[in-house]
Amino acid sequence: MSEPLLKNIIDDAESDPPIFKTWKRLYAAVLFNLALLVVLFYFFGKAFQ
């Protein structure tokens, strides 16, 4: 693998995601989505039990 290509890939890893501005925020959004689904499923199950 040539050095410039490796450099491009590493640089790309540092680039921000297209949404939520930073990767940390995007990861937090994915985990928040999971937490929200668990809560929704819990109340959904309870509501129709």
Next chain:
Amino acid sequence: MRTLDWVVLFLTLLSIVIYGIYKGKGTRTIRGFFLADKSMKWYTVALSIMATQASAITFTSTPGQAYVDGMRFVQFYFGLPIAMVILSITAVPIFHKLNVYTAYEYLEYRFDLKTRTLTSFLFLIQRGLAAGMTIYAPSIVLSVILGWDIRITSSVIGGAIIIYTTSGGVKAVNWTDFQQMLIIMFGMIMAFIMTIVLLPSGVSFTDALHVAGGMGKLNLIDFSFDLNNRYNFWSGIIGGMFVALAYFGCDQSQVQRYLTGQSITQSRLGLLFNGIAKVPMQFFILLLGAMVFVFYQYVQPPLFFNPVETRKIQEGAYAEAYEQLESKYAEVFEEKSKSLREYIDVKSSGDPVSIAQAQANFQTADNRANEIRGEAVHMIKAQSGSLATNDTNYIFLSFVIKYLPLGLVGLVFACIFAATMSSTSGELSALATCSVVDIYKRHIKTDGDEPHYLMISRLAMASWGIYGILFAQFASGLGSLVEAVNILGSLFYGTLLGIFLLGFYFKWIGGTATFLGAVISEAIVLTLFLLEYGFKSITVAWLWYPVVGCGVVIIAAMVLNTFLTGTNKQKSFAI
């Protein structure tokens, strides 16, 4: 199926093959053949990941599982989004930086050749068995429902896959996965809408949810911690996360999907999209099963859903007894249906005494119906053996073929074929990549030129495809081993994951310690498996096997590393 359904099914399959050949044309290097020249955008990576994971059994068995066991299976996927985040942070940048073809190639950079070869070998065993099953399991279901010989079903599926994977490699696999996932989503949404439409007049969607909930089918979350309980919140979050980490981080059939991403960003976005979309998708498929369950509270279901076994018993020694059971079942069903209507009527009155009474009446009738079904299953077991008694896979498809309208039946069957093709093609391309890159190119012929390796790659792809077809055709002769093969596949994930975690996070651990730790871990997991399934002396839900395997590799390697003086090789490839 009627003519229009056949036309829809045939045209869908044809379009997949043509699209695969078209998208994969111009592949002339093994980088193109195995990595699609790293040209894929995140949406193709995302849908390809989802399509590879979702096999036909996801769409045939999952609704049936909700019908029988409720929706609690959704908890199994709770660990997946966490795993997607972890892999986006760790595996994706490392694999991209090293420009590897297989996940196991990384292990040679980090440890040594023997660790890479062992891991690749474990993958080839595990995925090789699974690939056979991926064709076999839906082939047997489709053969029963469509009345085809299993040799025809498996040949149609396997043959179509071989055509486009051998010609276009991974580029064809990813693009057809993308197309197949869209077909599957459309088909399943249409099936869901039609299931709601087919509910009797006067029964709203909310009523249906109340019926499903009242019958315990909306058991989505269970916070109790119980090692013997296969699906609860904790086994889903912890066990499910380990399974997802192993599957998406160490299984080449998934790693290859995001290795084709144009950049680290595109690969990460593909994984994270899966982390967001997978749980709702499974919820939706399970809800479809719960709605089919509600439908069958108003319309009498067959006593047993597998038509072949039903026909056998109707023509065999138990024919008369089975006929009597069917009559009894019809009577009880009438009572059950009547008490359900009463329950729906009194529910709106808000009178708790009447509601409780109606619910009790319905419950009594339902228990009687279940008892009769139990007797029928017992009869089928006596005639055909215990393997024939599970009809979960046939519930949804028998509903589809009997009640869905013209055209939609063909579309749902096209979805099932597409799902088989998407998961199998991903597996075949991964098996071919490991066979060529990790074994052939690394150990057998190290000085070949590009055309030679490309020819071998196509040959490996076709060979694994033919193996898959043959496995499916001969698997029926394996009897109970078929079930064991499925479980066996899950025994290797913990070890694979442990090796990768050592590589990523334990800089001071060397290759020899890791190699020996992996051997010890595999021996312990296999012993657990033997104690549970062979000697029946312990009970551990299989979701915990990867946790045990992974833990043992790490601990054993750490202990062994203190006694061994092997090199740690490229510590810089750890995090």
